[in-house]
Amino acid sequence: MALEITTSAPDAALLDLPWHIPLAEWPDDLLAALPRGISRHVVRFVRLSGRVVAVKEIKADIARREYQLLRNLRRLELPCVEPYAVVAGRESATGEPLDACLITVHLPFSLPYRALFSQSLRKGTAIRLIDALAVLLVRLHLDGFWWGDVSLSNTLFRRDAGAFAAYLVDAETGELHAGLSRGQREHDLDIARVNIAGELMDLEAGGLLQEERDPIEVSERIVERYHALWEALTGPERVAAGERWRVDERIRRLNRLGFDVDELTMTTDIDGTTVTIAPKVVDSGHHSRRLLRLTGLDVRENQARRLLNDLDSYRAATDRGADDEELVAHDWVEQIYAPFVRSIPAPLRAKLEPAQLFHELLEHRWYLAERAQHDIPIGEAWADYLAKILPTKPDERAVVGTDTVEMPVLALPDA
Amino acid sequence: MATVKFDNSTRIYPGNDTPSVDKLNIDIADGEFLVLVGPSGSGKSTALRMLAGLEEVNGGKIWIGDRDVTDLSPKDRDVAMVFQNYALYPHMTVADNMGFALKIAGVDKGEIRKRVEDAAKILDLTAYLQRKPKALSGGQRQRVAMGRAIVRSPQVFLMDEPLSNLDAKLRVQTRTQIASLQRRLGVTTVYVTHDQVEAMTMGDRIALLNFGVLQQIATPREMYDRPANLFVAGFIGSPAMNLVAVPVTASGVKFGNHVLEIPRSELAGAGSQVIVGVRPEDVEVTSNNDGLEIIVDVVEELGADAYVYGTPSDPSITLEGAGDDALGKPFIARVDGRRVPAKGEKIYVYPNPDHIHVFNKETGERLG
Ligand SMILES: Nc1ncnc2c1ncn2[C@@H]1O[C@H](COP(=O)(O)OP(=O)(O)OP(=O)(O)O)[C@@H](O)[C@H]1O
Ligand SMILES: Nc1ncnc2c1ncn2[C@@H]1O[C@H](COP(=O)(O)OP(=O)(O)O)[C@@H](O)[C@H]1O
Ligand SMILES: [Mg+2]
Ligand SMILES: [Mg+2]
Numbered sequence: 006m007a008l009e010i011t012t013s014a015p016d017a018a019l020l021d022l023p024w025h026i027p028l029a030e031w032p033d034d035l036l037a038a039l040p041r042g043i044s045r046h047v048v049r050f051v052r053l054s055g056r057v058v059a060v061k062e063i064k065a066d067i068a069r070r071e072y073q074l075l076r077n078l079r080r081l082e083l084p085c086v087e088p089y090a091v092v093a094g095r096e097s098a099t100g101e102p103l104d105a106c107l108i109t110v111h112l113p114f115s116l117p118y119r120a121l122f123s124q125s126l127r128k129g130t131a132i133r134l135i136d137a138l139a140v141l142l143v144r145l146h147l148d149g150f151w152w153g154d155v156s157l158s159n160t161l162f163r164r165d166a167g168a169f170a171a172y173l174v175d176a177e178t179g180e181l182h183a184g185l186s187r188g189q190r191e192h193d194l195d196i197a198r199v200n201i202a203g204e205l206m207d208l209e210a211g212g213l214l215q216e217e218r219d220p221i222e223v224s225e226r227i228v229e230r231y232h233a234l235w236e237a238l239t240g241p242e243r244v245a246a247g248e249r250w251r252v253d254e255r256i257r258r259l260n261r262l263g264f265d266v267d268e269l270t271m272t273t274d275i276d277g278t279t280v281t282i283a284p285k286v287v288d289s290g291h292h293s294r295r296l297l298r299l300t301g302l303d304v305r306e307n308q309a310r311r312l313l314n315d316l317d318s319y320r321a322a323t324d325r326g327a328d329d330e331e332l333v334a335h336d337w338v339e340q341i342y343a344p345f346v347r348s349i350p351a352p353l354r355a356k357l358e359p360a361q362l363f364h365e366l367l368e369h370r371w372y373l374a375e376r377a378q379h380d381i382p383i384g385e386a387w388a389d390y391l392a393k394i395l396p397t398k399p400d401e402r403a404v405v406g407t408d409t410v411e412m413p414v415l416a417l418p419d420a
Numbered sequence: 421m422a423t424v425k426f427d428n429s430t431r432i433y434p435g436n437d438t439p440s441v442d443k444l445n446i447d448i449a450d451g452e453f454l455v456l457v458g459p460s461g462s463g464k465s466t467a468l469r470m471l472a473g474l475e476e477v478n479g480g481k482i483w484i485g486d487r488d489v490t491d492l493s494p495k496d497r498d499v500a501m502v503f504q505n506y507a508l509y510p511h512m513t514v515a516d517n518m519g520f521a522l523k524i525a526g527v528d529k530g531e532i533r534k535r536v537e538d539a540a541k542i543l544d545l546t547a548y549l550q551r552k553p554k555a556l557s558g559g560q561r562q563r564v565a566m567g568r569a570i571v572r573s574p575q576v577f578l579m580d581e582p583l584s585n586l587d588a589k590l591r592v593q594t595r596t597q598i599a600s601l602q603r604r605l606g607v608t609t610v611y612v613t614h615d616q617v618e619a620m621t622m623g624d625r626i627a628l629l630n631f632g633v634l635q636q637i638a639t640p641r642e643m644y645d646r647p648a649n650l651f652v653a654g655f656i657g658s659p660a661m662n663l664v665a666v667p668v669t670a671s672g673v674k675f676g677n678h679v680l681e682i683p684r685s686e687l688a689g690a691g692s693q694v695i696v697g698v699r700p701e702d703v704e705v706t707s708n709n710d711g712l713e714i715i716v717d718v719v720e721e722l723g724a725d726a727y728v729y730g731t732p733s734d735p736s737i738t739l740e741g742a743g744d745d746a747l748g749k750p751f752i753a754r755v756d757g758r759r760v761p762a763k764g765e766k767i768y769v770y771p772n773p774d775h776i777h778v779f780n781k782e783t784g785e786r787l788g
Contacts, residue, residue, distance in 0.1 A: 210516065
């Protein structure tokens with residue numbers, strides 16, 4: 006049988022991979038040793054034309070379905086890994102059929118939760134991961150995606166200033182509808198809660214959880230955070246007719262949460278004394294879109310907030326409050342941000358992304374200033390950071406050497 | 421002890437015009453293993469979620485035992501929904517892997533221990549309770565996953581395609597394990613699958629859905645032997661039943677040039693044509709110009725017998741089938757493996773009169 010390759014970006018290098026060998030037996034020199042979440046299928050990271058891809062061995066029909074679903078999620082601009090190809094029709098050298106492979110692009114600087122917990126961590130990391138997952142789940146649900154297997158293992162995390170941003174990595178069980186019913190959303194939440202509790206208990210059993218709270222309590226947070234966010238985003242609100250300013254207030258509140266409002270439905274009650282407002286679904290990434298528009302920089306939401314804050318300080322410090330915002334932004338990039346990025350020593354570039362480094366630099370400057378009880382120039386803070394802090398950070402473009410677990414679902418003979 | 425009853429249960433999703441589950445009526449006996457089967461989008465998961473309390477019911481009622489649970493929340497229903505995907509946790513013992521969901525539900529430690537031990541006994545895992553999952557074989561891991569559901573000892577198990585992600589071999593193994601386990605536990609179970617083979621091998625009874633409407637509910641045997649309509653006939657059985665439109669004559673119907681005698685009363689009101697259904701194993705094959713003329717396209721040898729795939733010589737005769745499969749659908753006959761026709765050969769086929777299915781061409785309903 007001939008190999009059957011589905012991809013939107015054909016690359017001849019794909020043909021050179023040893024498709025006739027079961028993925029578990031691929032030679033080490035092809036592989037990139039990156040940490041993964043718990044999985045039942047065999048997953049390997051492979052170097053391909055200068056980047057790293059994730060290869061998952063899985064039945065052909067499921068591979069195709071997952072590939073298609075991921076493509077649709079990307080089209081909806083939802084945060085998930087980028088599907089790259091499906092390779093089906095594999096056969097071993099002796100003609101035995103092999104399962105198909107789904108190939109996705111490795112999400113750079115992403116961290117599986119297990120890798121995060123094996124680094125020495127700030128307290129409250131579990132909580133911040135769950136908050137990020139709640140945002141992801143709300144975004145997926147707003148666009149009608151039922152996940153069916155919400156878990157920390159099926160999510161990738163990237164640092165986003167002081168918080169995390171979450172990305173969907175496993176869409177195997179998902180379904181995309183025009184919208185979801187409350188029951189479908191509750192079902193996902195129920196699955197999320199049980200999976201997260203299990204995953205945290207597992208870390209606890211392995212001595213990896215340095216969390217003060219117990220896993221069950223932490224897992225319940227997904228339900229609370231989700232509901233709070235969902236309510237804030239979609240809940241109708243009654244406003245007295247003379248209080249129209251509350252409408253603007255609502256929009257600003259959503260912006261602060263990082264969401265943009267597409268439109269508002271306003272319905273006036275019969276006697277005209279109150280108005281009910283319900284935001285029409287909203288898109289997240291308010292700050293990151295604003296920064297992109299002003300500067301062309303494409304970074305994550307909280308990083309964007311951080312950069313925008315610095316831009317505001319720059320504007321105040323240079324006394325240009327009356328100038329056009331775009332002009333000031335341009336100068337800020339020229340004078341502050343771009344020189345900073347250029348000054349990152351090449352060997353340290355794999356440590357953290359520039360926007361994340363900038364966030365860390367601002368944190369560091371604040372820390373130094375507090376200790377010295379006076380302002381510290383950015384250049385001085387940077388020199389101190391480069392000398393003392395950055396070298397101690399692990400590489401995060403591709404974190405190596407953490408424990409990775411696979412629980413293959415294979416029909417091994419029963420003992 | 422729990423029976424389950426869907427009583428005209430209906431669900432219309434917001435924004436849809438048609439119900440996704442339409443006046444569903446099913447009575448499930450205590451301890452029964454009922455399989456909900458149907459093509460993708462037919463409403464199986466919706467029906468299951470309605471029973472779990474996760475989907476609003478827009479019409480009708482749902483009963484568990486003699487309780488009307490239509491408006492009860494999921495946790496007040498004493499049902500356990502088994503996830504599609506069960507992860508095993510590497511640092512936790514087998515016992516903890518089985519019992520942790522009870523811990524979440526707030527069950528006390530002693531009770532958890534007892535339930536885990538009971539489940540381990542049933543699953544033959546007692547010797548492994550203190551080990552880590554890594555030390556287990558694939559089949560044992562699968563049983564640990566089942567243990568997670570069993571320890572919840574609910575009144576009703578709800579399972580939505582729990583095998584869809586397994587490889588073919590483990591799937592067959594696990595299928596039998598789940599079915600025999602369910603029989604030993606005697607817990608009422610509703611099991612969703614799109615795979616008719618799975619449905620046929622596992623269920624005490626099967627309920628077949630299409631577009632949210634119940635097509636038939638019956639034992640696997642009955643469903644196979646007496647499909648209630650064309651949809652059921654085309655869906656159940658692999659390879660599928662041959663369905664051919666034929667003219668009605670004075671004494672029955674004409675299958676090619678072979679007359680099949682069918683009592684007039686059965687064909688009353690059916691019009692000038694009916695659909696005759698014949699399963700591949702019930703096809704009589706001759707070479708002497710008696711029956712429908714078929715040209716052999718492909719022969720699939722299976723040893724003792726073989727499947728012959730062919731096309732009617734008369735291009736005006738097409739084969740009906742469920743959904744999109746109808747286009748270019750071959751006529752399939754099972755023949756003696758020692759006497760297989762050659763590719764390109766002409767053969768004549770007609771149904772064994774004892775195993776013939778006749779359907780109204782307009783309504784699709786079974787006749788007789
Ligand atoms: N594109 C990617 N970028 C980074 N990491 C990835 C990528 N694809 C997969 N991974 C890693 O591999 C792990 C396993 O992948 P995945 O969840 O798709 O496997 P699975 O066997 O389907 O899992 P499950 O058992 O949940 O069904 C993930 O947890 C993630 O850490
Ligand atoms: N949230 C939703 N909004 C609109 N239609 C939905 C939604 N969820 C499911 N449906 C529709 O309901 C029907 C039944 O779906 P489902 O119960 O998932 O079917 P099955 O489990 O048999 O594949 C399908 O037509 C599906 O598209
Ligand atoms: Mg996964
Ligand atoms: Mg379904």
